[in-house]
Amino acid sequence: MLPRNRWVKARIEHWDFAAVASLARNLIECYLAFFYLCVDRVSPNEWGCRWNLFNLHDCMARKKMFERLGSCEQVEGFEKQAQELRGRLLKNHHFLSLPEKKRKELLKGNNHYLHSQDELIGRMGENPNTFRFVYEFLSAQVHTLPLGFYRSGDKGRGRGLENPVERRYICLILDDVRMYVLRGIRELIVFFPDISQKISQADRNVIYEHKLKTHEPKSDCTQNTPMPSTHESPEKERKVGRNETCPCGSKKKFKKCCGK
DSSP states (O other): OOTTOSSOOOSSOOOOHHHHHHHHHHHHHHHHHHIIIIISOOOHHHHHHHHHHHHHHHHHHHHHHHHHHTOHHHHHHHHHHHHHHHHHHTTOHHHHTSOHHHHHHHTTTOOSSSSOHHHHHHHTTOOHHHHHHHHHHHHHHHTTOHHHHTTTTGGGTTSSSOOHHHHHHHHHHHHHHHHHHHHHHHHHHHHOGGGGGGSOHHHHHHHTTTOOOOOOOOSOTTOSSOOOOSOOOOOOOOOOOTTSBOTTTTOSBGGGTTTO
């Protein structure tokens, strides 16, 4: 979809910022879910609460879709699953510690996250206002809101042809999404250190070139040792010594790996 990319040689380059924005927002939302379920450091009880709530939302969303089709068998099946998930939540210590009003709202299955999106962004160490600006800008393209197509005729926009405005927008969005993708890759390497052996030196340099502040992912969500559930700010990154082991997981010295 990206003009002038190195993987696809197109006879005609089509500049489509709206399509790029839609996929970019999807990638950002994927990272949010990954952070929420796998990276954010919480106690086993809170993780269980998050997981069951996530599945309850999925179950209720499917139930509502099949209700529109009048499929009684499917609806009954999803309602049965929903009741089981609600039962798990009502036995979860973290869920029971929440205010009664919030518990009643969550049991409806309308929320897939325990926290608001802004709270989640804060736990990631990001600025909620900056994130919200990018997210709303991308959403306007996804939903074809006036913000997405008003002024699209200015400066040659909206015609599929190269123009300075859409070229700048595409570059800015790709740069922003790239940070989330690289952050996700680094955190996955913590879970699966063996994959670092299959990463080329050139790719390692890219992955660790602009290292963001990240939480240390937990390797086992069902571990017995509780992890702090309070909002922790990311630790300041320490500079890696040249003779220390490279943080990419290659087991080589930093000076002979990513520190070249």
